[in-house]
Amino acid sequence: MADPAPDQPYQSLYRRFRPQQFAEVRGQDHITRALRNAVREGRVAHAYLFSGPRGTGKTSSARILAKALNCTDLKDGEPCGVCPSCVGITSGASLDVHELDAASNNGVDAMRDLVARAALGTPGRWKVYIVDEVHMLSAAASNALLKTLEEPPGHVVFVLATTDPQKVLPTIRSRTQHFEFRLLPGEVLAGLLTDVNQSAGLGVSPEAIELVMRRGNGSARDALSVLDQVAAAGEVGEDPEAYVEELVDAIADRDAGRALVAVAEACASGRDARRLANDVLEHLRNAFLLAMKAGELVPVPDVARDRLVDQAARLGNAGLTRVMETIGQTVVDMREALDPRITLEVAIVRLSRPDADASPGALLERIERLERGLAGQVTEPARAAARAAVEEHRPPATPRASDGARAALGALRGTSPAPPPATSAPTPGPTPGPKAAPNPPSPNPPSPPATGPLPSRDDLTKAWGDDLLLKLPPRSKSRFAGGRFLSVENGVAVYALPNDIHRQRCEEVRPEVESVLAAHFGTAVPLRLVVDAESAPPPPGAEPPDEHVEIDELRDAPPAVTSPEERLLQAFPGAEEVDQG
Numbered sequence: 269m270a271d272p273a274p275d276q277p278y279q280s281l282y283r284r285f286r287p288q289q290f291a292e293v294r295g296q297d298h299i300t301r302a303l304r305n306a307v308r309e310g311r312v313a314h315a316y317l318f319s320g321p322r323g324t325g326k327t328s329s330a331r332i333l334a335k336a337l338n339c340t341d342l343k344d345g346e347p348c349g350v351c352p353s354c355v356g357i358t359s360g361a362s363l364d365v366h367e368l369d370a371a372s373n374n375g376v377d378a379m380r381d382l383v384a385r386a387a388l389g390t391p392g393r394w395k396v397y398i399v400d401e402v403h404m405l406s407a408a409a410s411n412a413l414l415k416t417l418e419e420p421p422g423h424v425v426f427v428l429a430t431t432d433p434q435k436v437l438p439t440i441r442s443r444t445q446h447f448e449f450r451l452l453p454g455e456v457l458a459g460l461l462t463d464v465n466q467s468a469g470l471g472v473s474p475e476a477i478e479l480v481m482r483r484g485n486g487s488a489r490d491a492l493s494v495l496d497q498v499a500a501a502g503e504v505g506e507d508p509e510a511y512v513e514e515l516v517d518a519i520a521d522r523d524a525g526r527a528l529v530a531v532a533e534a535c536a537s538g539r540d541a542r543r544l545a546n547d548v549l550e551h552l553r554n555a556f557l558l559a560m561k562a563g564e565l566v567p568v569p570d571v572a573r574d575r576l577v578d579q580a581a582r583l584g585n586a587g588l589t590r591v592m593e594t595i596g597q598t599v600v601d602m603r604e605a606l607d608p609r610i611t612l613e614v615a616i617v618r619l620s621r622p623d624a625d626a627s628p629g630a631l632l633e634r635i636e637r638l639e640r641g642l643a644g645q646v647t648e649p650a651r652a653a654a655r656a657a658v659e660e661h662r663p664p665a666t667p668r669a670s671d672g673a674r675a676a677l678g679a680l681r682g683t684s685p686a687p688p689p690a691t692s693a694p695t696p697g698p699t700p701g702p703k704a705a706p707n708p709p710s711p712n713p714p715s716p717p718a719t720g721p722l723p724s725r726d727d728l729t730k731a732w733g734d735d736l737l738l739k740l741p742p743r744s745k746s747r748f749a750g751g752r753f754l755s756v757e758n759g760v761a762v763y764a765l766p767n768d769i770h771r772q773r774c775e776e777v778r779p780e781v782e783s784v785l786a787a788h789f790g791t792a793v794p795l796r797l798v799v800d801a802e803s804a805p806p807p808p809g810a811e812p813p814d815e816h817v818e819i820d821e822l823r824d825a826p827p828a829v830t831s832p833e834e835r836l837l838q839a840f841p842g843a844e845e846v847d848q849g
Contacts, residue, residue: 281495284468285467293328295324295452304344316425316444320451322487324452327429334394337393337394337425338364338394338396340353366395382397383416387421401429413440428444452486464492468499482571514526516548541611544612545608555577556580559577750765763797763798771799
């Protein structure tokens, strides 16, 4: 990688510092070692297939192989670089090396011409054909190359290069030795940029080298092109990937405002909303593959890989899947949207605020976040809290009248001896104050002033199960049905609930319950809500007592409809049956 002579025109860095020996190829030791050993031991195959991402050294390795095969002063499998053959191949003037771009010469005529010239001799010992982007060949051209590729002349070596090996005919792949080039790891690419920066005297700062390495995305050629641009401009400029990472971080942190700011900054910098959505989707796909332990499918350097792993861990599997599905559908919707940016922003808000999204995917994500938050906590109160938090986002079921009685009986059993079997309906005992009106009170009415002592815990429990729970509004009744009175102390009645989340929900309707208690006992009964795991409702297998049924509310069932004519007349009211016999 020596500097060019002063009288030569300026060359781009990726051409000026192209590797000239196997040892200079960065990050591909598994390939250069095999090629160097094959040249040194005389075991060169007649055809090779080099595949991998762009800018990883496929064509450079093919040229080094051609120089090594024709070098007159070979040293341990490495070309000398100074003999006439090496100089001619480096300058592109050698008759021993023929390069063909299959992207622009993909017809059958080009392949027939190549096959016809393959048998002709050249000055060197080996004749090397380098076919770049071989997957672009047409089916007829591939078939024309196939026979010569299988049995080429003894002095001919084919090197096929491609970025998409899956599109190469399997019959061609089977006749070659396949070497897969990889993206350069972050530290290897940073070392290359540092060496080039020093050799060329560019004076780029280490901070700029770090950003150039990120923008190179594992490709040596792309990184050197960015370094060339930075050296010419004198500044680094904006990192396009920074907007994508900031947007994904904001979604993972559930920060909708920060996510919208990231979208606005990306669009203000000239990024199209559709392109931004596609970049975010590609970024999320890489994170998803890493989360699924398929890291070999992620073509990113190690530095970016660590950030992707962190984002995938924060989002979780369910959240990551939901974000990918939503962004993917947004990309489709943006094709017909009048303003694609608005469509993207709406999707971003939905992803950043799962509590505002009632879709099954959003609920599944919230459940997974609760499970991850409770990891390692095996206590029953923790499980009860998780169940209550999940139930918070479902429509509350209206409890039956027997549910309140069952809860009150359960509270009595927890603290008092078991009562004798009842033979008739329980009779309410005397109460210190007048009975409340049969209609439930309006929400949050003011409590009357205290006119007497507080009722005891037994009085509260008995009145609660017999009468008071039925008078509560539906919302209060559904929330307070699972608790019990613990004690009366310091001027307040202590009411126990199974977990803290349940207690917080009951706290919202506590004034309604205090109003019913005050109306019943004739004095203010302040409530203090506490958490007690023993207040949890009975297990699912318990049989509830029979519900009370009012005979006067029963109605006769409509008469059964047996004939087809009666069914039609019932289905079409006002219709008349006409006899046409």
